[in-house]
Amino acid sequence: MKKSLSQRLAILSDAAKYDASCASSGSGRRDSARSGGLGSTTGNGICHAFTPDGRCISLLKILLTNFCVYDCAYCINRSSSNVERARFTPEEVVWLTLEFYRRNCIEGLFLSSGIIRSSDHTMEQLVQVARDLRLKHGFRGYIHLKTIPDASPRLLEEAGRYADRLSINVEMPTVAGLEQYAPQKKAGGIRQAMGEMRLKIDAGRERSHTGRRAERFSPGGQSTQMIVGADAASDQDILASSANLYGSYGLRRVYYSAFSPIPDASALLPAKSPPLQREHRLYQADWLFRFYGFAFGELTAGRADGMLDLELDPKLAWALDNRALFPVDLNRASKEMLLRVPGLGIKAVAAILRARRHQAVRLEDLARLNVSIRKVRPFVQTPGWSPARLTDRHDLRSLFSPAPQQMSLL
């Protein structure tokens, strides 16, 4: 018996949820005021709901089909799994996207697919959905497409024309990990595809000498995902891999997805609870790299096992390892140095820089900027406050560590 649309929606959204990427940002502003159609993008993205796993729902994240010829150990849709299989027609995906969008449930579509028949066949189906949304229905919301490795350049070009963001998952932080868990995927092919996309994305941003825009290609750039905790890679390995991905392919985001148990799991990967705290620390490190001027190497330099501190956030851990650089004079230090003070965020630093041009900033002023005085105290000095020996106290770490907890017996 053919499954109903609702049943297939359940299967194909369940199959897509292990992809962490959900952003609807990075594509600039666009709306339907002149076209009279449907949809807009705000540049920053909007989350329309949150599920109890703490993740947001921004895009309708579904697979076209969860049939797949690959057998990647970590994946719920691998060919050896007994999950229920289903598929949507491109028309059904278009209809679902538009109806959810009209009710303001989503920002757009994140469409991926299991590999069926060939790369080109799969990619062609994804592109058809995007093409219909854009050309037939005048849809101007966000579209994120997964790129299938080895698909033909013509399809990639067309995908880039309609999509706001393209992505292809490296899946494992190391080549060895990928070979072990995803024998059909080739790290080289994935990198080549990313390189090709980078060149096209860069070319799409350029203007000719007459000021004419080049043809649109994925204005929201490209992103990727790595699975954390499935293989033996350390945080250092993972972050080194990220550094290379950001540097080589100009990625907008690298997503870290804590390996999560799946139904009918492969024997290679026994079910254990996902390392959520580790994933969180990796995201923090990523943030420090993208916005705070840290190099990934700095964050793991002080760690013997190459793992980020699970108890303290990476910025605080780095500051405790580099106390010689503190305390920082809030009224004199450079922006770069202020960004390295634990407890000061991008906005607080901008506010301090503005205020100190006109009057000296004091410790108590920081409370008005939504800064935790307790956290910054040992690392800054201002008129009226000097941490004196506090910065050098050997038990400084314990002032920040979470209270010890009784181990659970069970």
Add this chain to the structure above:
Amino acid sequence: MTRYVLMLEDSAAFEPWREMARAALQRAIPPEALDWRIRGGETDLFGQITDDGAGLEALTALPVAKTVTLRASCIALLRDLLCHSDPGRFALAYRIAWRVQSNPHLLEVTTDADIARARIMVRQNREDCHKMASFLRFREDPVQQCERRRFLAWFEPQHHILERIAPFFSKRFTDMDWMILTPRGSIRWDGKELVCSPEPCEQPELDDGFGELWDTYYASTFNPARVRTKAMRREMPGRYWKNLPETRLIPQLVAGAEARVRTMAEQELRPAPAFHERLRAREQRPAGPPLPDMAETLDVLARQIRICTACPLHCPATQAVVGEGPPDARIMIVGEQPGDQEDLAGRPFVGPAGQFLHEALAMAGIDRGTLYLTNAVKHFRFRLQGRRRIHQNPDAGHVVACRPWLEQEIALIRPKLIVSLGATALRALDGPGMAMSDVRGTSWTVGTGENTVRRLALAHPSWLLRLGKGTQGNSERRRFVEGLARVQDVPSPWEA
């Protein structure tokens, strides 16, 4: 000191306040002397409206003492600020306008108590707008009057933001008619006109039967193995839940999560489905004969080079970049290593240095289609600096590891002339004995008889680019083109 009581509507936007504030500022009335009140709502501490102050008429009856100006940035801040629902907003706005008169930099002083408070209120307004854009849900109106589809929504904003957020909705849901009803007024759009009304609305009954599909999606996209309700509540505070039907599912999703994870862990391994076995059987078939040690054609050689792991450079690089050109080329040009662009594109000489080489070839009158272009080292060597890859010269070890590939390329093409660009290519072709400064621009012959090859050593194009626009750069670049031009009239004993 006379106190003046100024009455404003709760929904009052910027303009009415501005009129009163201007009148007061012009008459130099200090903030302490003004009592800003909201009609209908505000009472004093004892629950009574005190009438101990003079009214607006008394204030405007005073003579104007001075002219007052406010900067555009200040007006923008106050306009934002007055969307907030805090009853103290009018007084705060006046205090800021008053203090700015004597301290023009006040807005910059983010640590000032008034400015900090104003910034928080502005941020809360923005958040309210954002939450409205996020959590408002349209339902289709079952009664269709015309061709355009009609939708309705109910939302409860915290602040007076309807006018600010209205364009967001009209620019997004342009091809449908809709109404947004709220306790603070309504917004209506019919495809042409956007109308905001301050009239409070009642919550309508909304159901178009589409909620079930959304519930299905909401429940299926939830991952039971990572319950983090705190993170969810932080982003989607409880006060919004009553107008988000899918949140009804949250208790049962959370309650069932543990059991679902347990079932996953306890699940016994089942045999793979039949199509898996078929797929894997197909994979077992050999993919063709293994690659020979010595390549017989350039294609085979290229396949070998692409899977080379002889030195560590293959790890961070995107791909090996193999040579390009006709297999019977008479002239072979050997560069140093692929650069950033070459690494991404997988083709030699496509970056800035390659661009320069092509221009120089055109100037020297050489058709690049007749040349074979390759590099001494096939993988890009670089160092990461933030988000950029900085080129690094390959070491002798990398050159040695890569030399067999270069030798095979030469053996297959059998060029009559090999042009080396830069020191690395020189070293790869002629060993470490020669100094670039001695041989640059010169040519010589190597080998004997059948194997005689003419050699020409030139500078590397990227070095020429780095020299910049000065006279040295110009003369070196001219020298390079002249060197290239000699390619055609190099004495060629082997051609006879």
